[in-house]
Amino acid sequence: MTDRIGEARSEAVFEDFKGQYTRDQATVEANRCLFCSDAPCVKVCPTHIEIPQFIRKIATDNVKGSARTIFEANILGMSCARVCPVEVLCVGACVYNAMGVPPVQIGKLQRYSTDVAYDAKWRFFEAGPDSGKRVALVGAGPASLACAHELRRHGHAVTIFEKRSAIGGLNATGVAPYKMKADRAAEEAAWVLGIGGVEVKTGVAVGTDVSFEQLEQQHDAVFFGAGLGSDTKLGVPGEDLPGVSGAVEWIEQMKLSRVPTDGVRHCLVVGGGNTAVDVVREACGLGIPRVTMLYRGTQAKMSGYAHEWKAALPEGGRADWQAVVTRFEGDGRVERVHCARLDAKKQPIAGSDFVVEADLVLVAIGQSKLGALLSGLEGIALESGCVVTDEHGCTGRKGWFAGGDCRNGGKEVVNAAAEGKAAALAIHAYLSGGSHA
Amino acid sequence: MPDLSTNCGGIKSPNPFWLASAPPANSGNQVQRAFDAGWGGAVWKTLGQPIQNVSSRFGATKIRGVAGVGFNNIELITDRALDVNFREIYETKKKFPNHAVIVSLMVETKAEWQDFIKRAVDTGADGLELNFGCPHGMCERGMGSAVGQEPRVNEQITSWAVEYSTIPVLVKLTPNVSDILPHGHAAKRGGAHGVSLINTIKSIISVDIDRLAIEPRVGGLSTNGGYCGAAVKPIALHMVAALARDKSFGLPISGIGGVSNWRDAVEFLLLGSSSVQVCTEVMLRGYRVVEDMRDGLEEYMRKHDFAKLDDMIGKAIPSFSEWGNLDLNYETVAKIDANKCIGCQLCIVACDDGAHQCIHPNADASIRVPVVDESECVGCNLCQIVCPVSDCISLEQVNNGFASATWNEHVHEGKALRPKKGAH
Ligand SMILES: Cc1cc2nc3c(=O)[nH]c(=O)nc-3n(C[C@H](O)[C@H](O)[C@H](O)COP(=O)(O)OP(=O)(O)OC[C@H]3O[C@@H](n4cnc5c(N)ncnc54)[C@H](O)[C@@H]3O)c2cc1C
Ligand SMILES: Cc1cc2nc3c(=O)[nH]c(=O)nc-3n(C[C@H](O)[C@H](O)[C@H](O)COP(=O)(O)O)c2cc1C
Ligand code: SF4
Numbered sequence: 001m002t003d004r005i006g007e008a009r010s011e012a013v014f015e016d017f018k019g020q021y022t023r024d025q026a027t028v029e030a031n032r033c034l035f036c037s038d039a040p041c042v043k044v045c046p047t048h049i050e051i052p053q054f055i056r057k058i059a060t061d062n063v064k065g066s067a068r069t070i071f072e073a074n075i076l077g078m079s080c081a082r083v084c085p086v087e088v089l090c091v092g093a094c095v096y097n098a099m100g101v102p103p104v105q106i107g108k109l110q111r112y113s114t115d116v117a118y119d120a121k122w123r124f125f126e127a128g129p130d131s132g133k134r135v136a137l138v139g140a141g142p143a144s145l146a147c148a149h150e151l152r153r154h155g156h157a158v159t160i161f162e163k164r165s166a167i168g169g170l171n172a173t174g175v176a177p178y179k180m181k182a183d184r185a186a187e188e189a190a191w192v193l194g195i196g197g198v199e200v201k202t203g204v205a206v207g208t209d210v211s212f213e214q215l216e217q218q219h220d221a222v223f224f225g226a227g228l229g230s231d232t233k234l235g236v237p238g239e240d241l242p243g244v245s246g247a248v249e250w251i252e253q254m255k256l257s258r259v260p261t262d263g264v265r266h267c268l269v270v271g272g273g274n275t276a277v278d279v280v281r282e283a284c285g286l287g288i289p290r291v292t293m294l295y296r297g298t299q300a301k302m303s304g305y306a307h308e309w310k311a312a313l314p315e316g317g318r319a320d321w322q323a324v325v326t327r328f329e330g331d332g333r334v335e336r337v338h339c340a341r342l343d344a345k346k347q348p349i350a351g352s353d354f355v356v357e358a359d360l361v362l363v364a365i366g367q368s369k370l371g372a373l374l375s376g377l378e379g380i381a382l383e384s385g386c387v388v389t390d391e392h393g394c395t396g397r398k399g400w401f402a403g404g405d406c407r408n409g410g411k412e413v414v415n416a417a418a419e420g421k422a423a424a425l426a427i428h429a430y431l432s433g434g435s436h437a
Numbered sequence: 438m439p440d441l442s443t444n445c446g447g448i449k450s451p452n453p454f455w456l457a458s459a460p461p462a463n464s465g466n467q468v469q470r471a472f473d474a475g476w477g478g479a480v481w482k483t484l485g486q487p488i489q490n491v492s493s494r495f496g497a498t499k500i501r502g503v504a505g506v507g508f509n510n511i512e513l514i515t516d517r518a519l520d521v522n523f524r525e526i527y528e529t530k531k532k533f534p535n536h537a538v539i540v541s542l543m544v545e546t547k548a549e550w551q552d553f554i555k556r557a558v559d560t561g562a563d564g565l566e567l568n569f570g571c572p573h574g575m576c577e578r579g580m581g582s583a584v585g586q587e588p589r590v591n592e593q594i595t596s597w598a599v600e601y602s603t604i605p606v607l608v609k610l611t612p613n614v615s616d617i618l619p620h621g622h623a624a625k626r627g628g629a630h631g632v633s634l635i636n637t638i639k640s641i642i643s644v645d646i647d648r649l650a651i652e653p654r655v656g657g658l659s660t661n662g663g664y665c666g667a668a669v670k671p672i673a674l675h676m677v678a679a680l681a682r683d684k685s686f687g688l689p690i691s692g693i694g695g696v697s698n699w700r701d702a703v704e705f706l707l708l709g710s711s712s713v714q715v716c717t718e719v720m721l722r723g724y725r726v727v728e729d730m731r732d733g734l735e736e737y738m739r740k741h742d743f744a745k746l747d748d749m750i751g752k753a754i755p756s757f758s759e760w761g762n763l764d765l766n767y768e769t770v771a772k773i774d775a776n777k778c779i780g781c782q783l784c785i786v787a788c789d790d791g792a793h794q795c796i797h798p799n800a801d802a803s804i805r806v807p808v809v810d811e812s813e814c815v816g817c818n819l820c821q822i823v824c825p826v827s828d829c830i831s832l833e834q835v836n837n838g839f840a841s842a843t844w845n846e847h848v849h850e851g852k853a854l855r856p857k858k859g860a861h
Contacts, residue, residue: 024827035722057729060698065732 003164003173003256005186010254010261011177014285017311018082018108018179026112030058032096033104040093041106046418047074051090055109067117068124070110075125075149076142076417078118079171079188081110082180084414087307118191127197128155133431136161136219138206141169142413143225143404143420145192150424156431158198159219163205166256169227170405171413173252176278178285182255207373216399221427224387224395224402225420228410229368234270238328239363247271247279247364254282264360266290268337270325271364272302277309279362280317288360293319296342322346325361326353334361370406384409393423394430401427439738440745441731443477445712446631446689447605448564450537452477453706453734453746454727457693457714458541458566458609461724464517465525469532474724475731478537480633480714481526483514483568484553485543485580490516493653496642498668507668508717509642511653511660513574514543519556526560537712539607543568543580547597554601564604567595567629570611570636572663582636585611588623595627605630607691610676612669613639617676618683625688632680633691633714635673637663666717670695674708681709682754698726699733706746707753765847766839766855769816769832771796771809777829780805784820784830792819793859811835815859 021029033055041051050069057066070077086092086107094103133156137144140162148158166172172185193200204210206226215222231246233239247269253259267283269276272295283291295302298321302309309317322342329336341352369385379397381388386409387402389395395402403419405411441452455478456462456471463482471479490512498507515522530538540557542565544550557565569591571581584590591608598606608624610617612635624632639661643652651659673694680686692710696702697718705713718726743749773784773796785807788796795813799806809820821830842852 024825027827037723053725053728056698056726057732060700060729060733062699062729062733062736064736065729068732069728 003166003252005166005172005182005255006257008258009182009256010258010286011181014177014181014282016082016178017176018111020115021108021112023112026058026109027061029105029109030055033059034095036095040095041090041104044089044093045074046089046412046414047077047080047421049073049077049110051106054113055104055106058109058113063113063116064120064122066113067122070113071117071124074414074417075146075192075421076171076188076413077110078114078191079142079175079180079185080414080417081107081114082184083171083175084412085305085308088305089414118187123194125149125153125195127152127195130157131155131431133157133220134159134218135221135223135427135431136215137223137225138215139169139224139226139404139406140164140167140189140200140202141225141227141404142171142416143227143406143423144169144223145189146417146420147223147225147403147424147427148198148420149192149195150421151427152195152197154424154428156220156428160198160200161204161206161210161215162200162202163208165202167200167202169225169416170248173255174248174275175413176282177255178281212374212377220431221399221401223393223420223423223427224374224400224406225404225416226370226373227405229370231363232366232368234325234363234365236325236327238330238334241328241330241334242332243330243334243359244328244361244363247275247362248367250362251275251279251282254286259286261286261288261360264288266292266356266358267360267362268356268358269293269362269364271295271366272297272304273364273366274304274308276364277302277304277312277317279364281308281312281315283360283362284312284316289316291317292356292358293317294323294325294337294339294356295319295321296324296346298322320356323354324348328361334359337361367410369409389423391422392426393419394426399430439735439743441477441735441738443712443746444689445537445691446564446607446629448478448537448539448607448631448712449535450477450712451535452731453710453712454702454730455479455537455539455691455712455714456719457716458483458539458568459716459720460512461716461719463515464522465529468525468529468538471719471724471727472529472533472536475727476536476724478539478563478712479529480539480541480566481522481562483541483543483571484519484522484557485514485575486549487516487518488513488574491655493655496653496662497666498642505666505717505721507642507664508666508720509637509640509653509662509664511573511655511662514568514571523556523560526557526562530561530563537564538562539564539566541566541568541609542598543571543575545578545580550594550597551601554598558603562604564607564630565598565602566607566609566633567598568609568636569594570609570634572611572613572637572639573661582611582613582639585609585620585636586614588619591620591623592627595624595629599628599630607631607633609636609693610634611636612672612676612694617679618686621680621683621686621688625686629688631689631691631711633693634676634680635669635694637665638669638672640664665694666721667695667697667701670701670704674704677705677710678708678754678757681751682757696730699730699737702730702734703737703749704753706750709751709754711746711750761845762843764841764843766837766842768835768837768855768858770811770814770835771816771820772831772833773807773809773820774829774831775806777826778806779826779829781825782807783823783825787819787823792817795859796820813859 054069168185371382404416458480569585575581576583692705693714795810
């Protein structure tokens with residue numbers, strides 16, 4: 001499997017689920033915004049974009065000012081506009097909901113301004129005067145990109161170490177293609193790094209190709225933004241059979257190159273989180289005739305967003321609730337999945353075993369934590385595999401900072417963007433001899 | 438980066454956006470918060486002998502669900518103690534030395550004017566604004582628009598103010614006159630350094646049709662109020678332009694009336710204002726509206742290569758002329774972009790009932806895109822105005838073979854006019 005963004009990619013067949021506004025559409029929608037004071041939408045956005053201001057600027061046709069307002073708060077505003085679960089963030093908080101009126105489509109408006117800005121090749125920020133300080137960033141995902149950009153605004157030299165050859169992290173390799181495709185994530189990364197002064201070393205896995213101690217010696221500060229690790233395994237017999245794959249691994253292959261779907265008759269997705277729901281919609285979209293999500297809890301208990309699951313249904317997604325896989329069987333590749341029903345306490349019900357025929361199984365029950373990579377470094381504390389920091393991203397080790405999925409255990413792109421930027425400000429304070437030592 | 442700083446009649450500010458004399462500029466705390474938000478100047482709520490206000494005070498026009506398109510009030514000048522006002526003006530100016538702080542005044546006797554002006558100048562303020570405009574309450578006491586409507590009184594009081602003041606004096610004009618020019622000239626003769634306009638327009642905002650009572654209601658009664666907000670901008674633009682294009686006038690103008698966003702401000706600047714003042718939009722949406730005003734103006738200047746405000750002030754004035762100088766042979770017709778048309782046919786009904794009956798349904802009933810009969814179209818713009826889609830209907834010039842001919846040229850030189858259209 002390659003980790004470059006290939007030409008003929010499986011993800012290419014997907015159309016944008018939430019399309020781009022025309023100017024007329026954006027104007028009509030922008031004029032609906034009430035310009036609330038102390039707006040709930042701003043409060044729930046982890047990057048606290050001044051939403052009413054950027055929307056007002058669309059209404060007055062000051063799109064450049066609108067885009068500036070967005071990027072000032074969140075340099076990844078373009079991808080966030082596409083991939084944020086706005087239904088549970090800004091749009092979900094819009095006061096119109098309390099009035100029984102459809103909420104303002106903040107995500108689509110944000111997409112409008114940021115797309116116009118990208119198309120027009122507007123740039124808003126310049127690197128600060130050279131501070132003479134050097135910072136190493138581990139990983140080239142959203143957390144590190146946001147961190148790098150903010151560090152450059154303060155004039156610090158930045159080197160990003162990325163183990164893959166594609167940059168952008170899960171924004172490039174993970175998010176559903178009907179929200180954003182890999183090439184758009186790559187464009188964003190290039191646009192963000194356009195501020196200049198960021199060296200990106202791809203194909204370098206820190207901890208393997210270069211040691212953490214080396215990073216520390218060669219830099220004035222280190223930011224750890226390595227995200228999460230590989231898919232968690234079920235740990236049942238037959239899991240190594242061809243045709244059984246981790247969902248995140250399969251999604252990456254779909255986004256960067258091709259996944260074989262010809263002849264697949266039934267895809268079983270194991271899990272009930274957002275990756276599981278995404279992969280159900282993706283498998284359906286790639287034309288697999290039958291796609292079933294097998295989840296150990298009830299629908300009410302699933303951690304995947306209800307609005308996402310609702311969207312999966314008309315696309316052909318089906319679910320089998322309260323069941324687990326006990327083993328996989330097949331002749332040279334998976335053919336049958338043995339399952340058992342669970343009771344309300346998630347205990348197997350005796351005699352409830354059943355067999356499902358499936359020729360593709362995607363396991364989406366979580367990803368491993370990468371904090372352990374840092375376990376040898378004195379002062380850095382871990383909790384359930386996540387790096388422990390204060391609210392600014394400072395770890396317990398001098399000059400070490402962390403943010404994004406590796407810190408929060410796996411949230412959204414917008415959280416990674418917020419944490420990366422916050423850490424950059426903490427690093428700047430630290431390098432300037434300020435408080436966050 | 439374009440330079441937004443301005444100098445209006447000797448009053449300098451980092452940008453042309455000033456709070457108008459009104460509730461948003463009522464106190465030190467407010468004006469200072471406004472400066473923090475990005476306003477370049479503020480004209481303090483008019484000071485005079487403190488008054489007692491009524492409740493309620495405001496009314497608003499609602500058009501198709503949007504409240505506040507027009508706004509009216511029956512409040513008077515400041516109701517706060519004078520020494521508190523003067524102290525806060527002093528403190529504000531101390532904290533914001535580069536921002537414009539202008540004291541608006543309205544009193545009766547010559548002695549009062551002398552006393553108030555001395556106290557205002559002592560605060561360190563950058564200028565004075567004489568409120569000759571308030572159209573309710575104060576005018577009945579011989580002040581406000583009662584002064585603004587009488588050029589002789591206006592000139593007299595202005596000359597007192599200029600005599601007593603060591604800082605620039607702006608005269609704030611009332612729009613409640615049939616022609617603004619004599620009033621601007623009266624201020625000029627009095628020695629004013631500039632004028633600001635418009636104050637509010639005499640109005641009845643609405644009637645409560647169930648109570649059979651005029652609003653805003655004070656118990657069972659009401660009175661005429663002053664109209665302002667987005668709806669009054671065209672009247673304000675006209676009055677500003679009238680003064681700006683009068684070559685014998687020439688005083689700097691602070692434009693007021695319905696400025697809601699950067700575009701409105703640009704219009705005032707292009708018609709000759711060197712600063713703009715805002716009241717209603719701030720009352721409805723807060724000081725934070727200035728962010729888009731500044732941002733938008735700056736971007737506009739960049740786009741048009743205006744390095745500083747002076748490069749754009751008054752630039753649309755030459756496009757104004759008398760009706761008699763307009764080219765009667767200039768001909769436009771409406772064109773509908775079939776790819777953009779959404780088939781609402783609002784243009785058909787507008788042209789049928791309100792213009793010249795020359796937009797027709799397509800002969801093929803399955804096509805909703807209307808057809809313009811260009812031989813009948815008079816090029817009036819009505820269809821374009823009602824069209825909900827931007828850039829769908831455009832008015833394009835037609836070459837009719839006739840050389841340009843104005844009414845004046847036709848009458849005095851016998852120049853030929855094209856045949857009339859749509860006049861049967
Ligand atoms: C399938 C899936 C779908 C998702 N969909 C959405 C969505 O729709 N919306 C949303 O907001 N969020 C979504 N997320 C979550 C979102 O992608 C993450 O929260 C976000 O990308 C986290 O950013 P990060 O920078 O912390 O980590 P990552 O994006 O994981 O980036 C970490 C980077 O570090 C690199 N790296 C790891 N270890 C090393 C090492 N030792 N040395 C060098 N480099 C290393 C990795 O290769 C990677 O490029 C999704 C996640 C998944 C798995
Ligand atoms: C509630 C209210 C009070 C006002 N008080 C004053 C005043 O004390 N002095 C004054 O010169 N103008 C006063 N005005 C007029 C404004 O300064 C301004 O000239 C007018 O409202 C037009 O601007 P706008 O359309 O931006 O509101 C008042 C306006 C309102 C709405
Ligand atoms: S989007 Fe909704 S909550 Fe946010 S400012 Fe507009 S109306 Fe208010």
